[in-house]
Amino acid sequence: MPDREPSAEPAVTPGMEREETPSLIAAGKVHGTPVYSRAGEALGTVEDLMLDKRSGRVAYAVMSFGGFLGIGERYHPLPWSVLDYDPARGGYVVDLDRDRLHGAPAYDAGSAPDWGGGDWGRQVDDYWGARSIWGAGLP
Amino acid sequence: MPDREPSAEPAVTPGMEREETPSLIAAGKVHGTPVYSRAGEALGTVEDLMLDKRSGRVAYAVMSFGGFLGIGERYHPLPWSVLDYDPARGGYVVDLDRDRLHGAPAYDAGSAPDWGGGDWGRQVDDYWGARSIWGAGLP
Numbered sequence: 001m002p003d004r005e006p007s008a009e010p011a012v013t014p015g016m017e018r019e020e021t022p023s024l025i026a027a028g029k030v031h032g033t034p035v036y037s038r039a040g041e042a043l044g045t046v047e048d049l050m051l052d053k054r055s056g057r058v059a060y061a062v063m064s065f066g067g068f069l070g071i072g073e074r075y076h077p078l079p080w081s082v083l084d085y086d087p088a089r090g091g092y093v094v095d096l097d098r099d100r101l102h103g104a105p106a107y108d109a110g111s112a113p114d115w116g117g118g119d120w121g122r123q124v125d126d127y128w129g130a131r132s133i134w135g136a137g138l139p
Numbered sequence: 140m141p142d143r144e145p146s147a148e149p150a151v152t153p154g155m156e157r158e159e160t161p162s163l164i165a166a167g168k169v170h171g172t173p174v175y176s177r178a179g180e181a182l183g184t185v186e187d188l189m190l191d192k193r194s195g196r197v198a199y200a201v202m203s204f205g206g207f208l209g210i211g212e213r214y215h216p217l218p219w220s221v222l223d224y225d226p227a228r229g230g231y232v233v234d235l236d237r238d239r240l241h242g243a244p245a246y247d248a249g250s251a252p253d254w255g256g257g258d259w260g261r262q263v264d265d266y267w268g269a270r271s272i273w274g275a276g277l278p
Contacts, residue, residue, distance in 0.1 A: 019187075021254040023272075024198060027166040027188040048158075049166040051188075056197045056219045058190060059163060080195045115160040133162075 034091035035063050035083070043101065046092070047075060050115070052133050059133050060124065061092070065101070076106045077113075079130030103127070173230035174202050174222070182240065185231070186214060189254070191272050198272050199263065200231070204240070215245045216252075218269030242266070 019026040033046045044065035052059040060077040083092040096104070105124045107113050113120045118134035125132035158165040172185045183204035191198040199216040222231040235243070244263045246252050252259045257273035264271035 023192055023257075024189045024254050024260075025192055026201075027190055027197075028170070030190070031167070049190075050163045051166055051169070051197060053162055053164055053224065058166075058195045058197070062165075085192065115163050118162075121163075 030061070034089075035061075036086070036089055036091050036093050037097060038093060038095060039097075040089075043094070043096070044076070049080075050077065055133070057133070059121075065106075073109055074106045075109070075112075076101070076104055077124050078104075079125055079128050081130050082128050169200070173228075174200075175225070175228055175230050175232050176235060177232060178236075179228075180237075182233070182235070183215070188219075189216065194272070196272070198260075204245075212248055213245045214248070214251075215240070215243050216263050217243075218264055218267050220269050221267050 019029045027049055030046050030049060035043045035045065037043055044063045047062045047064040049058050050060040050062060051057070058080040061080055061083055063076050063078060065074050065076060078094060082094055084094070085091075086093045104127055105113075105120070115121055121134045122132055124130075125134065158168045166188060169185050169188060174182045174184065176182055183202045186201045186203040188197050189199040189201060190196070197219040200219055200222055202215050202217060204213050204215060217233060221233055223233070224230075225232045243266055244252075244259070254260055260273045261271055263269075264273065
């Protein structure tokens, strides 16, 4: 959709002044983008993206939820497909409420998951009802 | 391919200790990754990634070539598909030599291209012989 996106913030990287267009966005600009629930609650911010090397697709957005639940900073990987960008809010919108968030796969700082075998990724995809990237034949 | 990737460097982000696995890599870790020619010349480093919002794919890696050609720092967007990761070198390998690099679409710091209309992106894709993301129907 030719949505009008918010204009680029001041560039942090020389030469990257046009970090966002209607169809492209710089990965470096996604960092720190807020995430909202459909109801408009600010849930956290995007910490980093996990890329699937084979397909070149963004597989997960890792969001930090900075202790607003009173349980310290936690990291929630969300399948990229569950995030919708909302130009009006200047952030991503996901279908989750706090209950769903509580039950979602997450980890604390200092205890990162083992993505290697695919089991953890499948658990994430299953939870969010996302089409899994961890098909047959992947390690 | 189940290539053995280099082990993760010290994490810069808490909770992101496992930034790379055989199949996934954190976008934040791609920043600064060296790019080599097939002959092994160090050509530059990845400055940022441009993501296609619609498909969720990495569209371009923007590489900075830090003045080693004597023309100051320049930014070359390369279609993601032309980069191969080489675990032995710990960097990406592209089919380019300096002549090809000289002629490639690029811009200087402070004069970022206009990705908006797709013309510039098509020019990049054409140059590198990459399948274009700027098909019919895109703005």
